[in-house]
Amino acid sequence: MRREIDWLVGNGPPTGLFLGGSSSVAPGVPWENLEAMVEGFHHYRMYGRS
Numbered sequence: 001m002r003r004e005i006d007w008l009v010g011n012g013p014p015t016g017l018f019l020g021g022s023s024s025v026a027p028g029v030p031w032e033n034l035e036a037m038v039e040g041f042h043h044y045r046m047y048g049r050s
Helices: 002-011 031-047
Strands: none
Touching (some): 002 031
């Protein structure tokens, strides 16, 4: 999950990237993936792309 978030941030637009464009989570998604996604959100919100 972290690698995917890093790829999205690195290859996305310079501003306004929206991670998680859905209000639902598919059945069977591992809880660890959701935790990694939230950690990624917090990381990039705090530190940006640096």
